[in-house]
Amino acid sequence: xxxxxYERAKNGIDKTLITKYRKLITTPSSLKxxxxxxxxxxxxxxxxxxxxxxxxxxxxxxEDDPSDIHVISLGTAQxxxxxxxxYIVPLVYIAMIVLVLLSIFNLxxxxxxxxxxxxxxxxxxxxxxxxxxxxxxxxxxxxxGAFGTVGLILQSLLVVYLLFVxxxxxxxxxxxxxxxxxxxxxxxxxxxxxLATVIIVTLLNHFTFKIGYSGFDPNLIELLTGWGAIGxxxxxxxxxxxxxxxxxxxxxxxxxxxQFYRDxxxxxxxxxxxxxxKRIQKKREKKGEVx
Numbered sequence: 509x510x511x512x513x514y515e516r517a518k519n520g521i522d523k524t525l526i527t528k529y530r531k532l533i534t535t536p537s538s539l540k541x542x543x544x545x546x547x548x549x550x551x552x553x554x555x556x557x558x559x560x561x562x563x564x565x566x567x568x569x570x571e572d573d574p575s576d577i578h579v580i581s582l583g584t585a586q587x588x589x590x591x592x593x594x595y596i597v598p599l600v601y602i603a604m605i606v607l608v609l610l611s612i613f614n615l616x617x618x619x620x621x622x623x624x625x626x627x628x629x630x631x632x633x634x635x636x637x638x639x640x641x642x643x644x645x646x647x648x649x650x651x652x653g654a655f656g657t658v659g660l661i662l663q664s665l666l667v668v669y670l671l672f673v674x675x676x677x678x679x680x681x682x683x684x685x686x687x688x689x690x691x692x693x694x695x696x697x698x699x700x701x702x703l704a705t706v707i708i709v710t711l712l713n714h715f716t717f718k719i720g721y722s723g724f725d726p727n728l729i730e731l732l733t734g735w736g737a738i739g740x741x742x743x744x745x746x747x748x749x750x751x752x753x754x755x756x757x758x759x760x761x762x763x764x765x766x767q768f769y770r771d772x773x774x775x776x777x778x779x780x781x782x783x784x785x786k787r788i789q790k791k792r793e794k795k796g797e798v799x
Contacts (some may be wrong), residue, residue, distance in 0.1 A: 512686060514767050517760040520685040523772045526761065528752050529625060532600025536614055536628035548611040551635070552795060563600035563642035566649075567592030580733065583724040584653025591652060592645035603638040610634055621779050622758070622765035629755040636747040643743065647736030657720030658749060659710045663737035666706045670738075673699060674745045675752075682753050695767030710734075 530537045533548035555654065563664040569577065569585045577585045610631050652660045677694035684691045713719055714731075761768055769779055776785035 509649050512696075514764040516686045517581070517772065518768070519688075520682075521761055521768065523756055523774075524726075525699055526621075526625070529629070529758060530630075532750065532754060533625060533628040533632055535660075536631045537621075537625045537791050537799060539617065539784075541615070544614050545614055548614050551607065551611045554606060555635070556607065559600070559604055559607075559638050563604075566646045567597050567600075580650070581727050583654060584684060584726065584730060584733075585651060587653035587724065588646055588649025591649040596641065596645045599641050600638075603641050607634060607638055611625055613624040617781070620765055620769070621774065622762040622768060626755075626758045626762040629751065629758045633751045633755050636751060636772065639747070640740075640744055643740060647740040650695070650733045650736035653724055654726045654736075655710050655714055655728035656718070656722075656724055656752055659720070659734065660737065661736070662706045662710055666702060667737055669671055670699070670741045671744060674748065678749060678752055682756060706738075777796070 525783055535543040538544055538547075566588055569588055571589060612629055614627070617625055619706075640660075648664070649659065650662050673694055673696075677692045680689070680692035714726075776788055779785075780788060
Protein backbone atom coordinates (compact mmCIF):
# COMPACT_ATOMS: atom_id res chain seq x y z
CA UNK A 509 0.00 0.00 0.00
CA UNK A 510 1.28 3.42 -0.96
CA UNK A 511 2.38 5.65 1.90
CA UNK A 512 -0.27 8.04 3.19
CA UNK A 513 1.36 11.46 3.20
CA TYR A 514 -0.15 14.59 4.67
CA GLU A 515 -1.31 15.64 1.22
CA ARG A 516 -3.29 12.42 0.94
CA ALA A 517 -4.48 12.44 4.54
CA LYS A 518 -6.03 15.89 4.24
CA ASN A 519 -8.23 14.58 1.41
CA GLY A 520 -10.04 12.43 3.95
CA ILE A 521 -9.83 14.59 7.08
CA ASP A 522 -11.51 17.94 7.64
CA LYS A 523 -12.89 19.82 10.60
CA THR A 524 -16.41 18.48 10.07
CA LEU A 525 -15.11 14.92 10.24
CA ILE A 526 -13.14 15.69 13.39
CA THR A 527 -16.27 17.08 15.05
CA LYS A 528 -18.20 13.97 14.03
CA TYR A 529 -15.52 11.65 15.40
CA ARG A 530 -15.32 13.55 18.68
CA LYS A 531 -19.03 12.93 19.17
CA LEU A 532 -18.58 9.23 18.42
CA ILE A 533 -15.65 8.86 20.81
CA THR A 534 -17.50 10.98 23.41
CA THR A 535 -15.76 11.73 26.72
CA PRO A 536 -12.42 9.94 26.08
CA SER A 537 -11.75 12.53 23.36
CA SER A 538 -12.37 15.42 25.74
CA LEU A 539 -9.59 17.76 26.76
CA LYS A 540 -11.33 18.27 30.12
CA UNK A 541 -10.12 16.14 33.03
CA UNK A 542 -13.63 15.90 34.49
CA UNK A 543 -15.00 14.31 31.32
CA UNK A 544 -12.18 11.80 31.11
CA UNK A 545 -12.61 10.95 34.79
CA UNK A 546 -16.29 10.20 34.22
CA UNK A 547 -15.40 7.95 31.27
CA UNK A 548 -12.82 6.01 33.27
CA UNK A 549 -15.14 5.61 36.25
CA UNK A 550 -17.99 4.40 34.07
CA UNK A 551 -15.73 1.89 32.41
CA UNK A 552 -14.34 0.62 35.70
CA UNK A 553 -17.48 0.62 37.83
CA UNK A 554 -20.19 -0.23 35.31
CA UNK A 555 -18.78 -1.98 32.23
CA UNK A 556 -15.97 -4.07 33.72
CA UNK A 557 -18.30 -6.03 36.04
CA UNK A 558 -20.58 -6.75 33.07
CA UNK A 559 -17.63 -7.91 30.98
CA UNK A 560 -16.57 -10.20 33.82
CA UNK A 561 -20.07 -11.57 34.33
CA UNK A 562 -20.55 -12.40 30.66
CA UNK A 563 -17.03 -13.48 29.77
CA UNK A 564 -16.22 -15.47 32.89
CA UNK A 565 -19.61 -16.15 34.47
CA UNK A 566 -21.22 -17.62 31.37
CA UNK A 567 -18.10 -19.66 30.70
CA UNK A 568 -18.75 -21.55 33.94
CA UNK A 569 -22.49 -21.97 33.45
CA UNK A 570 -22.04 -25.60 32.40
CA GLU A 571 -20.68 -26.36 35.87
CA ASP A 572 -23.86 -25.14 37.57
CA ASP A 573 -26.47 -27.39 39.10
CA PRO A 574 -28.86 -28.45 36.29
CA SER A 575 -31.79 -27.15 38.35
CA ASP A 576 -30.27 -23.66 38.18
CA ILE A 577 -30.21 -23.62 34.38
CA HIS A 578 -33.32 -22.17 32.78
CA VAL A 579 -34.37 -21.09 29.28
CA ILE A 580 -31.48 -22.87 27.55
CA SER A 581 -30.85 -26.61 27.76
CA LEU A 582 -28.17 -28.22 29.90
CA GLY A 583 -26.34 -29.31 26.75
CA THR A 584 -26.15 -25.71 25.54
CA ALA A 585 -24.89 -24.54 28.92
CA GLN A 586 -22.16 -27.16 28.74
CA UNK A 587 -21.42 -26.15 25.14
CA UNK A 588 -20.83 -22.57 26.25
CA UNK A 589 -18.33 -23.79 28.82
CA UNK A 590 -16.73 -26.05 26.21
CA UNK A 591 -16.27 -23.19 23.74
CA UNK A 592 -14.75 -21.03 26.48
CA UNK A 593 -12.36 -23.88 27.24
CA UNK A 594 -8.92 -22.97 28.49
CA TYR A 595 -8.31 -20.10 26.08
CA ILE A 596 -11.23 -17.66 26.01
CA VAL A 597 -11.45 -16.94 29.74
CA PRO A 598 -7.72 -16.00 30.00
CA LEU A 599 -8.24 -13.73 26.99
CA VAL A 600 -11.13 -12.07 28.80
CA TYR A 601 -8.90 -11.44 31.82
CA ILE A 602 -6.14 -10.02 29.62
CA ALA A 603 -8.63 -7.78 27.81
CA MET A 604 -9.97 -6.53 31.14
CA ILE A 605 -6.48 -5.78 32.50
CA VAL A 606 -5.58 -3.79 29.39
CA LEU A 607 -8.90 -1.93 29.63
CA VAL A 608 -8.14 -0.99 33.25
CA LEU A 609 -4.69 0.28 32.25
CA LEU A 610 -6.20 2.31 29.41
CA SER A 611 -8.80 3.71 31.82
CA ILE A 612 -6.00 4.91 34.10
CA PHE A 613 -3.97 6.34 31.23
CA ASN A 614 -7.12 8.07 29.99
CA LEU A 615 -6.96 10.37 33.02
CA UNK A 616 -3.74 11.99 31.85
CA UNK A 617 -3.95 14.82 29.34
CA UNK A 618 -2.37 14.25 25.96
CA UNK A 619 -0.26 16.54 23.80
CA UNK A 620 -3.20 18.08 21.94
CA UNK A 621 -6.64 17.36 20.50
CA UNK A 622 -5.26 15.08 17.78
CA UNK A 623 -3.41 12.86 20.24
CA UNK A 624 -6.34 12.87 22.66
CA UNK A 625 -8.65 11.73 19.87
CA UNK A 626 -6.23 9.01 18.81
CA UNK A 627 -6.07 7.69 22.35
CA UNK A 628 -9.84 7.97 22.70
CA UNK A 629 -10.32 5.98 19.50
CA UNK A 630 -7.92 3.28 20.69
CA UNK A 631 -9.65 3.23 24.08
CA UNK A 632 -13.08 2.74 22.50
CA UNK A 633 -11.70 0.24 19.99
CA UNK A 634 -10.24 -1.84 22.80
CA UNK A 635 -13.55 -1.69 24.64
CA UNK A 636 -15.12 -3.16 21.51
CA UNK A 637 -12.44 -5.87 21.42
CA UNK A 638 -13.37 -6.70 25.02
CA UNK A 639 -16.99 -7.10 23.95
CA UNK A 640 -16.00 -9.34 21.04
CA UNK A 641 -13.88 -11.62 23.23
CA UNK A 642 -16.41 -11.42 26.03
CA UNK A 643 -19.40 -12.60 24.01
CA UNK A 644 -17.55 -15.17 21.89
CA UNK A 645 -17.98 -18.22 24.10
CA UNK A 646 -21.58 -17.35 24.95
CA UNK A 647 -22.78 -16.81 21.37
CA UNK A 648 -20.77 -19.59 19.75
CA UNK A 649 -21.77 -21.88 22.62
CA UNK A 650 -25.42 -21.10 21.94
CA UNK A 651 -24.86 -22.10 18.32
CA UNK A 652 -23.14 -25.35 19.26
CA GLY A 653 -25.84 -26.28 21.76
CA ALA A 654 -28.69 -25.52 19.37
CA PHE A 655 -27.40 -26.84 16.05
CA GLY A 656 -24.56 -29.20 16.97
CA THR A 657 -21.09 -29.31 15.45
CA VAL A 658 -22.38 -29.09 11.87
CA GLY A 659 -24.26 -25.88 12.63
CA LEU A 660 -21.26 -24.46 14.46
CA ILE A 661 -18.88 -25.24 11.60
CA LEU A 662 -21.22 -23.81 8.95
CA GLN A 663 -21.86 -20.62 10.88
CA SER A 664 -18.18 -20.23 11.73
CA LEU A 665 -17.21 -20.45 8.06
CA LEU A 666 -19.90 -17.91 7.23
CA VAL A 667 -18.61 -15.64 10.00
CA VAL A 668 -15.09 -15.74 8.53
CA TYR A 669 -16.46 -14.86 5.10
CA LEU A 670 -18.66 -12.03 6.39
CA LEU A 671 -15.81 -10.51 8.39
CA PHE A 672 -13.48 -10.73 5.39
CA VAL A 673 -16.00 -8.98 3.13
CA UNK A 674 -16.73 -6.33 5.75
CA UNK A 675 -13.07 -5.54 6.43
CA UNK A 676 -12.27 -5.43 2.72
CA UNK A 677 -15.12 -2.99 2.19
CA UNK A 678 -14.07 -0.82 5.13
CA UNK A 679 -10.47 -0.55 3.97
CA UNK A 680 -11.58 0.22 0.43
CA UNK A 681 -13.85 2.98 1.76
CA UNK A 682 -10.91 4.33 3.74
CA UNK A 683 -8.65 4.35 0.69
CA UNK A 684 -11.25 5.81 -1.70
CA UNK A 685 -10.98 9.51 -0.70
CA UNK A 686 -7.25 9.26 0.00
CA UNK A 687 -6.21 7.58 -3.24
CA UNK A 688 -9.23 8.49 -5.40
CA UNK A 689 -10.14 4.85 -5.94
CA UNK A 690 -13.49 3.12 -6.32
CA UNK A 691 -14.70 1.45 -3.10
CA UNK A 692 -15.42 -2.28 -2.91
CA UNK A 693 -19.15 -3.04 -3.10
CA UNK A 694 -19.18 -5.51 -0.22
CA UNK A 695 -22.53 -7.26 0.17
CA UNK A 696 -23.36 -9.19 -3.00
CA UNK A 697 -25.55 -11.93 -4.43
CA UNK A 698 -22.84 -14.44 -3.44
CA UNK A 699 -23.14 -13.34 0.18
CA UNK A 700 -26.91 -13.75 0.08
CA UNK A 701 -26.60 -17.24 -1.42
CA UNK A 702 -24.07 -18.32 1.21
CA LEU A 703 -26.23 -16.95 4.02
CA ALA A 704 -29.33 -18.71 2.70
CA THR A 705 -27.38 -21.95 2.19
CA VAL A 706 -26.07 -21.96 5.75
CA ILE A 707 -29.55 -21.33 7.16
CA ILE A 708 -31.22 -24.00 5.01
CA VAL A 709 -28.57 -26.69 5.58
CA THR A 710 -28.46 -25.94 9.31
CA LEU A 711 -32.24 -26.24 9.69
CA LEU A 712 -32.36 -29.31 7.44
CA ASN A 713 -29.77 -31.02 9.59
CA HIS A 714 -31.55 -29.90 12.76
CA PHE A 715 -34.93 -31.33 11.82
CA THR A 716 -33.88 -34.29 9.66
CA PHE A 717 -30.37 -35.71 9.93
CA LYS A 718 -29.29 -34.62 13.43
CA ILE A 719 -25.60 -34.97 12.53
CA GLY A 720 -23.30 -33.69 15.27
CA TYR A 721 -25.97 -33.56 17.98
CA SER A 722 -24.34 -36.04 20.34
CA GLY A 723 -24.89 -34.79 23.88
CA PHE A 724 -27.23 -31.99 22.81
CA ASP A 725 -30.98 -31.84 23.21
CA PRO A 726 -31.95 -28.28 22.21
CA ASN A 727 -35.33 -26.86 23.12
CA LEU A 728 -37.61 -24.76 20.94
CA ILE A 729 -36.27 -21.35 21.95
CA GLU A 730 -32.80 -22.40 20.85
CA LEU A 731 -33.98 -22.25 17.26
CA LEU A 732 -33.60 -18.50 17.86
CA THR A 733 -30.57 -18.39 20.15
CA GLY A 734 -28.75 -20.88 17.94
CA TRP A 735 -27.81 -18.17 15.45
CA GLY A 736 -25.45 -16.68 18.01
CA ALA A 737 -22.34 -17.03 15.84
CA ILE A 738 -23.93 -14.98 13.06
CA GLY A 739 -25.08 -12.51 15.70
CA UNK A 740 -21.49 -12.24 16.92
CA UNK A 741 -20.35 -11.50 13.37
CA UNK A 742 -23.00 -8.80 13.13
CA UNK A 743 -21.77 -7.28 16.39
CA UNK A 744 -18.18 -7.21 15.13
CA UNK A 745 -19.16 -5.76 11.76
CA UNK A 746 -21.33 -3.00 13.25
CA UNK A 747 -18.74 -1.81 15.75
CA UNK A 748 -15.74 -2.09 13.45
CA UNK A 749 -17.65 -0.01 10.91
CA UNK A 750 -18.12 2.57 13.63
CA UNK A 751 -14.55 2.65 14.91
CA UNK A 752 -11.96 1.09 12.58
CA UNK A 753 -11.91 3.81 9.93
CA UNK A 754 -12.09 6.44 12.63
CA UNK A 755 -9.12 4.99 14.51
CA UNK A 756 -6.97 4.86 11.38
CA UNK A 757 -7.84 8.41 10.33
CA UNK A 758 -7.25 9.79 13.83
CA UNK A 759 -3.83 8.13 13.70
CA UNK A 760 -2.95 10.24 10.66
CA UNK A 761 -4.61 13.24 12.27
CA UNK A 762 -2.19 12.81 15.19
CA UNK A 763 0.77 11.96 12.95
CA UNK A 764 0.39 15.20 11.01
CA UNK A 765 -0.98 17.20 13.93
CA UNK A 766 1.06 20.36 13.32
CA GLN A 767 -0.09 20.58 9.70
CA PHE A 768 -3.74 19.97 10.56
CA TYR A 769 -3.56 22.49 13.41
CA ARG A 770 -2.35 25.08 10.95
CA ASP A 771 -4.46 24.26 7.91
CA UNK A 772 -7.78 23.54 9.64
CA UNK A 773 -7.45 26.75 11.65
CA UNK A 774 -8.02 25.36 15.13
CA UNK A 775 -8.01 27.84 17.99
CA UNK A 776 -5.65 27.22 20.90
CA UNK A 777 -8.61 26.38 23.11
CA UNK A 778 -9.93 23.82 20.62
CA UNK A 779 -6.49 22.31 20.17
CA UNK A 780 -5.04 22.35 23.68
CA UNK A 781 -7.99 22.84 26.00
CA UNK A 782 -8.91 25.91 27.99
CA UNK A 783 -6.21 25.79 30.67
CA UNK A 784 -3.30 24.94 28.42
CA UNK A 785 -4.46 27.52 25.88
CA LYS A 786 -4.31 30.22 28.55
CA ARG A 787 -0.77 29.23 29.50
CA ILE A 788 0.29 29.29 25.86
CA GLN A 789 -1.35 32.67 25.36
CA LYS A 790 0.50 34.10 28.37
CA LYS A 791 3.81 32.83 27.01
CA ARG A 792 3.05 34.42 23.66
CA GLU A 793 2.17 37.70 25.30
CA LYS A 794 5.46 37.70 27.18
CA LYS A 795 7.33 37.11 23.94
CA GLY A 796 5.15 39.56 22.05
CA GLU A 797 3.91 36.85 19.70
CA VAL A 798 0.46 36.47 18.18
CA UNK A 799 -0.92 33.25 16.72
